[in-house]
Amino acid sequence: MPDAQRKTDPARDEKDQQLERYRTDSSGPLTTETGVRVEDTDNSLKAGERGPTILEDFHLREKITHFDHERIPERVVHARGSGAYGYFQPYESMSRYTCADFLSDPSQRTPVFVRFSTVAGFRGSADTVRDVRGFATKFYTRHGNFDLVGNNIPVFFIQDGIKFPDFVHAVKPEPHNEIPQAQSAHDNLWDFVGLQPETTHMMMWVMSDRALPRSYRMMQGFGVHTFRFVNADGVGTFVKFHWKPKLGTHSLVWDETQKIAGKDPDYNRRDLWEAIEKGDYPEFELGVQIVPESDEFAFDFDLLDATKIIPEERVPVTPIGKMVLNRNPDNFFAETEQVAFCTGNIVPGIDFTNDPLLQARNFSYLDTQLIRLGGPNFQQIPVNRPLAEVSNNQRDGYNQRRVHRGRTNYFPNSLGGGCPYISDDTEGLFRHYQERVDGHKIRKRSDSFQDHYSQATLFYNSLADWEREHMIAAFQFELNKCDEKSVRERVVANLNNVDHEMAVRIAKGIGVTPPEREVKPNHGASSPALSQANTAMDTISTRKIALLAADGVDAKGVTALREAMAAKGATVEVLAPTEGTVTTSDGGTLEVDHAINTMASVLYDAVVVPGGVEGAAALAADGLAKFYVIEAFKHAKPIAAMGAGVDVIARLPLPELRLAGGGDGIVTDQGVVTHRNGDDREFHETFASLLARHRVWDRDVASVPA
Ligand code: HDE
Secondary structure (H helix, E strand, O other), rough: OOHHHHOOOOOOOOHHHHHHHHOOOOOOOOOOOOOOEOOOOOOOOEOOOOOOOOOOOOHHHHHHHHOOOOOOOOOOOOOOOEEEEEEEEEEOOOOOOOOOOOHHHOOOEEEEEEEEEEOOOOOOOOOOOOOOOEEEEEEEEOEEEEEEEEEEOOOOOOOHHHHEEEEHHOOOOOOOOOOOOOOOOOHHHHHHHOOHHHHHHHHHHHOHHHOOOOHHHOOEEOOOOEEEOOOOOEEEEEEEEEEEEEEOOOOOOOHHHHHHHHHHHOOHHHHHHHHHHHOOOOOOEEEEEEEEEEHOOOOOOOOOOOOOOOOOOOOEEEEEEEEEEEEEEOOOHHHHHHHOOOOOOOOEEOOOOOOOHHHHHHHHHHHHHHHHHOOOOHHOOOOOOOOOOOOOOOOOEEEEEEEEOOOOOOOOOOOOOOOOOOOOOOOOOOOOOOOOOOOOOOOOOOOOOOOOOHHHHHHHHHOOOHHHHHHHHHHHHHHHOOOHHHHHHHHHHOOOOHHHHHHHOOOOOOOOOOOOOOOOOOOOOOHHHHHHHHOOOOOOOOOOOOEOOOOOOOHHHHHHHHHHHHHHOOOEEEEEOOOOEEEEEEOOOOOOOHHHHOHHHOOOOOOOOOOOHHHHHHHHOOOHHHHHHHHHOOOOOOOEEEEOOHHHHOOOOOOOOOOOOOOOOOEEEEEEEEEEOOOHHHHHHHHHHHHOOOOOOOOOOOOOOO
């Protein structure tokens, strides 16, 4: 929403209104930070026109000093990210399980800020690397901020937070030469993985397509840990949080991600920003898996072990509300960079469990903000400020923005009227869940955390054939990047515990002797909910289609396709040799959206070759245009061709395809839909249904050059 419009919009939520107090626009004459107007900001104060600069130049000193201090330390993990505001609204009251206010009233909207991120790369690294994605949500509830700091993968690399520095050191660039950037494909990571079998389940997910999301709007989110709901009677229930994207969970392919990293390193960031600017607001449904405390030991894994999921077939995910992201931040640094998520930020009705990963996180996030944001007052930064009233005796410190009045800053006091006081009012009061704890102090992993393989096998068994192929190729790619043979061997030996046949295939692709024997038979169980083949595939909303055009293009077919796709929420962009317009076969003009060489097929979900004899002939002679189609084919994207555009496809070095001839109607083969008459509703529907399925996985792409 444009700024001016937003300021007058009555629907602005409370967080937006609160932020309004801090927004500032550039206006008026240029001044120093102390409000003194300056006459010149291009020339420093010098002793003579060609003389030395004088120390007295307060404007120069202030300007340069401020600039010198513009950077803050980037996040030690999740440095690269993008954020947006929105709201959360529950479907019905959850008061049976939790007294959380923001889950109690279906008419209540709670403002949120969400930050999506990659983990390993530095702040300026590319978006489309193979990595877990962070999915952190700050709910500005009436009873304080609740931060649900999750990932797009439901399990984690390690079981105990004390291993986190080791894991992060291993995955980050190697310390001697700071190579490679934002890549897990290097010796150190796989050395750690091979020696630390608890990473196995998570590594299966990271090698799957989950680590290559098409969009932040098309990935799931998970709280990962088992949390606790606590109701007004103090009764606790275990919960796992799930976010499900309305647009389905879809991924890119590996070759594509690597190319996008060069063509558009901001791919996911841009996608999120543009969708919100256009009014295509990303939507996610929040669901919970609810486990009564009496079932704490009913599973063959430990609920406190963050390397495990609760299969959805065992405990279904109950949808409890939806989140809509509808506003981009005004300033990246002020909001997205300075937002401070802390797992310790919980509200009445929600509590922790003894998951040792979660317990360590509760320490780490607060600690990291102190160094990152320069002291203990970071909750006063506008994006972090709660909407709930804040009142306590915490005082002073770097960047204190409050002007506390009065003479008392201690509790109890009588001189300050006893304020702030502890109230008897139970509304919005946080009470710790009264869990009985009894044990010896001991540094030991529970035996119930020792099975590192059953769920890795479950995940493998649950994948569709194409997902397995992608995962095996990913293991091979990453391990082939490891120079040390012993590292590759150890990883293969470990994977043999997951599935023998898989380990043999991976070994064969990385120059390692395949394991001879199966360690234990694959248990054969699967969980369909884990496969992306079973995600929502009923919409093409916000998908981007590249339409290649040259002078002589058939305008009628283009317009009809464009309108049909727009009606379903997708966008068709016209790419031509230059910006401006192309001449259509009927003598008109067609606006060009982008010069073909500034984009690439990897930045689109599908490619269309339109009709028009002259236009098609020009495309057939244009190497760049031809490459769009070949590459889209390689990446399993739907392709459509109309009229003479079909002849362009026919001449490309693609596997044998059935294409529409003169007398044929619509012909679809391997996701390539062709029709001699493009202006046809059924043709559009066929193309749209291919696009809704995201990719055409049963296509033969191995021999296609790209
Ligand atoms: Fe984090 N993690 N983490 N993490 N994490 C951080 O906090 C940490 C873990 C996650 O957009 C840091 O503010 C430890 C699991 C997200 O600002 C730091 C452990 C999950 C974000 C930190 C974990 C996450 C972070 C770095 C193991 C998914 C980005 C900067 C005990 C459930 C939040 C910061 C944002 C960020 C520590 C494990 C998700 C250092 C010690 C498990 C989404 O505090």
